[in-house]
Each structure stands twice: as C-alpha cells, then as structure tokens.
Amino acid sequence: MPLDLVLNVAIGGVLTGLVYGLMALGLSVIFGVVRIVNFAHGEMMTVAMYAAVMAFAHWQLDPFAVLLPVAAGLFLFGYGLQTSLINPFITRPEHSQFMLLVAIAIVTVNGLLMAFGPNARTVLVPYALDSIELGPLLVDKVRLYAAGTALAIAAGLFAFFRYARLGAAIRAAADNHTGALVVGLNVKRLYAATFGLGSACVGAAGCLMAVLIDVTPTLGPVYTLLAFVIVIVGGLGSMMGALVGGVLIGLSEALAGLVLVPSAKSMVTFALLILVLLLRPQGLFGRRA
Amino acid sequence: MTDWAGRMAGDAPPRALPLLAALLAALLVLPAIVDSYVLSIAILVLYFAYVGQAWNIMMGFAGQLSLGHSLYVGLGAYASAVLFVHHGVAPWIGAFAAIGAAIAAAAIIGALAFRFGIAGVYFALLTIAFAEFTRIGFDHFPWIGGSGGLFLPVARHGESEFWMLRGPPVMFYYVILSMAAMAFAMCRLLMVGRIGYYWRALREDEDAARALGIDIFRYKMLAILISSAMTAPAGVFFAFYYNTLFPEQIFSMLRSIELILGPIIGGLGTLFGPILGAFVLTVLAEVLNEVLAALGWEIPGARQVFYGLCLLVVVMYLPEGIWPALARRLGLERRR
C-alpha cells in the first residue's frame, strides 16, 4: 500500500477524531461529575448541527462564527434539563436514568424530523471543497479548521477545571459529594452547571461536525453510541481519555477502511472497545475504581 | 407434578388465579372475534411480552442491564432461517440450533464480562458492542445473504403447513401465545425457586450476597444463559413470521432498546410487567397512529414524539412501572 495514501487517510482520521473527542468530552464531563450517562448525547449534538445549518441557510453565517452562541444555547438547554428533569433521577437506579434519557432522545430525534423533514442538509461554506497541499499530502481544509477549533476548546475546558473557582468546586463535588455539601457548596447548581458545560461541549462539536458531514435527524443514536464507546475506551470521567479516545477511534476507523472492506470498518471500533473493556475496564486513562 | 403446580400457585394472591384464567381464556378466543388488523397487533404484543419476559430474567431478576438482546434474537432468527433456506430443516428442529447459537454467544459474553467483574453501564456497553460487531459481521457474510437480506420462501396463498411454520396469521398467533404462556410459567418457576432468591440477593447487594456464600459468577452466568436461551425462539418466530431478515434491522441497537421498554414501563422484576408493558406500548403506538391520522397531523415524527412524551411521563411518575401501581389497585399485592 502506498505510504502517501496511508498518511493521507491517517491524517484525516486523526482530525475527525479530535472533533469526536470534543463531543465525547461532554459526555465524560457529565458522567465524571453527575454520574449520569447522557444517552441523549448524540441527539443533542444533532440539535446543534441543525442550529448551525439554519444559521448558514438563513444568514450565511459560517458555522465557526456561530459556534459560541450555539454552545451557549446548548449550555442553557443542558442547565435547564438537569434542573427540571434529571435532578430527581440522580438517586434512581441506572435503568431508570437510562429510560429517562432514551425518552428525551426519542422526543429530540423526532422533533427534529417534524421540524426539518428527513432530507439531508449541508453547510457548504465557500472553502468546503478546498484542500491544502503539503508535498504528497492533501489535507482537507474544513477538517483541519474543525480539528484545530476542537483542540482549542478542549484546552480551554482543561484550564477551566484546573484554574477557575467554579471548576474547582465542580471537581470537589465530583470527588466527594457529602464533603461538598458539608462545606456549603450548592451541589444541585454545580450539577446543573456541569450538565450545561457538557452540553456546551457537544454543542460546539455539533457546529464543527456540521461542516464535516450532512445532517439528518436520525444521526443522533449513532453518535450517542460513538461518544459512549470513546469515553469507555479513554476512561469514563477522564477528560484526557475522551480526547485521546476520540483520536484513537477516528484513526482506527480510517485505517480499518483501508485494510478491510470500508463498509465493515466500524467492526474495528467495537473490537477495540471489547478489548479495552476486558483488558483495562477502567479505560486507557481511567483510574482503577 | 402436584408439587410443581403447587409451587406455581405458591404465594399468589387469591384473586390472581381467576384473573389469570380469564385473561388466558380471552386470549384463546381472540382470533374468533377480531379482524386481521387487531390480530396482527395482538401478535406484536405477545411477541414483545415474550422477549420482555426473557430480558426481565437478566435485568429484573438478576440486575444485569443488557442493552444487546437483539443479538440473541438475531442469532436465533438467522440460525433457524439459514437451516430452513439452505437445508430445508423445519423451524421446530432449527429452534434447537437457534438456542444453541444464542447460548454460545451468551456464554462468551458472560464468561468475559463476569469473570472480569464488568457491571453496570460497562456491561451494558459490552452487550451493545457484541451486538453491533455481529451486525456488521453478518452484513458481510454472503452465505446468509449479507446486507442484501435473507428471504425465506413464503407460503403460497391459501397454503398452510404447521410443521414448516408456513401459514396464516392465526397460526402464528397461537404459536406466539403458547410461547408467551410458557415463558410466563417458566419465569414464575424461576422466581419462586431457589435460583430466584439468589438472583434477587445479588441484584440488591452483590457483596452481601457473596458474603452469604452465593457463587456470584455462577448465578450471573445462569441468568445470561437462561435469558439468551429464552430469547432465541423469539428470533425463530420473527424469522418465520416476517420471512425477511436484514442484519441492519434485526441486530440494531434500536431493536434492543425497543424490547426492553416493555418490561421497564410495565414493571421490572415482575411477572406481569413485561406483558402489561408490551400491551401498553404497542397499543399506544397504534392508537397514536390512528389519532394523528384522524386529526390529519401526518407530519413524519409526530407519532414518535408523543410516544416519547408518554414514556417520559411514565418514568417520571411511576418509577417502578405500571404494574406495581395497578396491582395495588386490583388488590393483587403479594402476601408477605
């Protein structure tokens, strides 16, 4: 197999993987703190994608330009969701939480179907079909921009959790729920803020995905599963893990497409997941429970 | 035999047996009174009641959340259908192969997961991963039709052959009714038996159960093996009732979720929960269809939005499902 082909495909895989990583980061943050697996994660990303598509269709706004407002909108959505519906479920068993989020997912997917119809929608920014030539390598421009943005946002989030007061408080609530209550932290508000942050991440990821792929209402479940796989591979609750997991999955899918029949490439993803679960169930970057 | 029947009746509330008999009698005469449309809905309800019952053994009894039960349905369907299509083997024989295939898959998943102590959401994801892995694998397996699908030769108009499970919907109705009744009886037996108590102990508190000397691994394995073995015949039924199999459809994660909604909505760990849940959800979907059509709101997605909202209301206000609440109203609470 020619080397430039492998490199081209690998670069594409890594770049896409970074955007996957940002999406999964949202799921990981939520789980790490609120201890709830957001089974409506991909659906929330689809909502953000439609927001980007609509902004482009009506006002010719570049998805990169609407990224912050969309993320802010998703933050409010997540905050509201946590305070209204999810908080009462914090102490309920896993299957009950699962049902709640599946119901939210069903309503979201089909609400989008009602609003936008089943056809695929595209954001064709003027530079959508451009690529950058570097010797034998050909890098897709939008993919490069999307990956760079994803990386920047992830860095911002790391800094937030490390240096900001709110970030420290959230970490405290995650580490020791009772302790946080004792020192007088409003845990419910912190949870809501965390769910909001996770949603904002996936909102930003949605804007980036909108330039990479076409949007249909039914994308949600596939990306929920993908995000779920990535965080388990990286380590549920680990932020670094989500990012690295995203890159790993993006890269392995791309390379698998080269080696195997492309239509069978996601088999590798699931094989990887099964391996990780068996050999290192806490994930690559997870702490052993 | 009397002991067996005695255990079946066991601690059942006094009003339960007559009610159960009445329900069974009503189901037996149903095909004589309803049209073919209602009959097809009834078949669907019983199908979901059956798989819900089988899944309930894993989750409701033993507390292991499987989100990949479509794997066993699919393996059962393909095993029996391939034997029928390629070798003319009757589904009644093929069912054994179906059960064997499902048990083999369950043994691998169970042995790996339970040996390594994988539980909760991790276990759930592992089951999804195996189902998805199999789905994509089957898509690329030409002998069984690949993603192009496997088509079973269909009964000609007016022909019927019970041995080959080729015939009219009424035949399928009675087949699935007997399957659902047997599943009910079997779950009842498991529930009141020693194994049922051990399962509940490990569901409530695994460490405490281990301290009591229960072999956790063994009983978790038994749960997944029995549950998968019971699920496989649903696949056989599916294959011969629908006559078309596509990996994309039968192994799909959405299928797994669809089949666990019934027991959760109906009442996890109860015997009537899966039946009631299947009835409520299937009828709800059809009624929404009719109502929206009558209102002229035929926007794609509208039906599912209402369906999702109904689910939301049930999980929020009836956390234990519909059946426990209903049972209290009917005076069918278990004697303690």
Place this chain on the structure above:
Amino acid sequence: MIDRPLLVRGPRLGRRAFAAGAVALAGAGTARAQAMLPLKIGVLLPKTGVQAFFGQSCQRGADIAPALLPELGYQARFELMNADTETNVDTARARAEKLINDGAHVLVGPFDSGAAGAIAQVAEQRGVPFVINIAAAPQITEQGYKFVFRNFPTSGMLVTNGFSLMKDMFAATGAMPKTAVFMHVNDTFGQANRAAIERLFPSFNMPFRILDTIAYDPAARDLSVEVAKAKATQAELLMVVARLNDAILLVREMVKQRWEPMGIVSPGSPGMYEEQFFTSLGKYSEFIVSNVPWYNPRSEVANLLAQAFKKQFPNDRMIGHIFNVGFTFEAVLGAVDAYQRARSTDGKALAEALRATRIEKHVMVGGPIAFDAKGQNIAIGSAALQNRNGEPRVVLPATAAEATPVFPIPGWTKRG
C-alpha cells in the same frame, strides 16, 4: 404512517393535489362512470428516512394518475391509499398488511429492493397483486410468486444494458479507459448489481480491467477513506452503483481529493440524475453518465405526463423526477388497466388480468408493458444520460440522442 383509505378527491391530499382533484372530478363527470366499485390501490413508498427524496418523488407519479388516466381513455374508478415505508423493511411489511386490511385491492411501490422483497411476501400470502414500480434485485421475481409483477429491469438487465451503452460510448468518443474501479453501496440493491456486474463482466470483453471493488455503508456519512482508496488504484474510470446522498458525498470527496478520472459512469443506478444531485453539486454534477431506463421523449403518453406534471407541480422541473414519476405512474397505469379488463377487484382475477397485460402506449423506453410467466417485464431498455447544463440529457443510443457524449470529462478545476 398510513393514510386512511382516501378518495383521490379527498380533502387531505393537500393544496398541490387540489388541481388534480378538480381535473379528476371533471373527468369523472364527463366520462360514463362504470358501475363498478373503485379499485383501491395501496401505494407504498419511502417518504421518510434515507430514501425520502425518492419516495416523495415517486409519489408524484401516483398523484398524477387520477388526472391523467381519464385523458388516456381509462374510465375505471380508483382510489389511492398512500403509506410510508419509512425506508424500513419491517415498516414496509407492516404497512402492506395494514393497507390490505384496510381494503387495498392491489399494491404499488416501493422503490427499494429490500422493501419489495418484504411486501411481495405479504402480497403473495394474502393473494393481493403487487405491481413493483422500482426495485432491481433479481430474486424478487425468481421465487415463483403468482401475485408479484415488476415493471422494472432486474439487475442483470440493468447491467447488460449499462455495459453495452458503455461500450457504445467508448466507440463513439474513441476514448478507451484501460482500468476501472467499482464503488457500490452495500445494500440489497447494491449487492444485486455487484453480483450482476461480476457475472456479466467477463462476457462483455470490456477494454478495461476492474482493479478494485469498494463497498461502502449505505448510512455512510463520510466517504473520504473510500475515495482515497479508490483514487490510489489510479484507475482511469470510476463505475458507481449509488443512492443519492452517498453519490453527492462521493463527488464532493473526489473534488476535495482532486481525483479526476476519465469519467464517472453508473452502469445502472439512481442518484446521479436526480434533482437534488444537481442542486447540491452545481457544476460538479456535470458530465457524469448514468446508463438507466429513461422516458421516451417520442411517446405521446410521456408528453401528456409532462403536461400533467407541470400543471400539478408548477414549481418543479420534471426532468429531475421523470425516472421515479414515470415508473410509478406506469405501475398505477398497469393496475388500473388490469382492473378495467378484469372488471373485478378480486385478487386472482386482477392477477390474471395483469398477466395478460399489453400496454402499447406508455411512458418509458422499451416495448409494450407486458409481464412474462414470472411477472417480469423483460422489454425495458436503457439510455445513456450525461449531465449537461444542469439536466440529464440522452447521449446514447444515437437514435434518441439529444447531445453527443463527452468523454473523457473535464477535470474539476477546469469548469466555469
């Protein structure tokens, strides 16, 4: 979701069909109404899901029928009962059951091979004739069904016609690619066409070798790896069996990766002559060739169909829908024609009448509509279409050509 059985004049057809309803009303008023019950035709199409675009496009062919058939001299009354298969085989099956329960006498549809297989079984079991508008998988008419009729070429017919048109194109332009790569969607239709291509290729003595066959997921959202792989073969010709969204993704990715083969040819698949293909891709949709069954511009019925389309859907170009509209209209036409001769809504009588079908005046290229013992119409031809100035133009066979074929095609950057 299923419509209740509705009269074509019913209010729930919506604004667009209103004009058609009025025409149908006028037609029924002047024509001597036959003293028969109306034939209830269940129309099953994927109006939501991945194939939604096709389903909605096909639906127009059925919606035109009530206005157009009386003009063609058909006086039998009929009603359309519309149902959505949601691009889901199980739903297709359930909807077929429901339509029959609601009183459908004949089924028409469903655009997709997988759905067609499932519906055929219901139709056969219930003794209700099923006229397939579009679906190519050969096994559908190889099962010995008595109630299934297909007015569409099988994969073998599609590929045979597609290959000979390809050779004609090479001969006409004098350009001979020596290598090709074949990409196909991995679903029922794609697999059937792949099998036909593998079977027929050796006997056609093509100037090129097939270097690689690349199957991709029908739900693929990104074809970058697939295209990179195909590009790396350095094949001179790209053969494609696609749907619609994937065809758009494919071309976009080719532009990004700057892959410029001598030509892009489909030996018989939808997607690349559809309205949405042109609107999504603009100049990049140009010069792509599809060898597919097509409407016959010289047919009187086709011209009437075009007029009816313009009247009913004034904002749309028929050329972007004609394939779907033509075959769906012909399927309804076949059903109504059989009913008129059978003078009965009984399934057996209708099936017998369908078997004796011979409709000389119809829309698509090929001989009269007729079905062989298996229920297959074997007289459907293909034309080579090349996308030119935003619409598909017939370039071969030369007798029907509207333009001369361009091959090799200009590169992506060399377009206005």
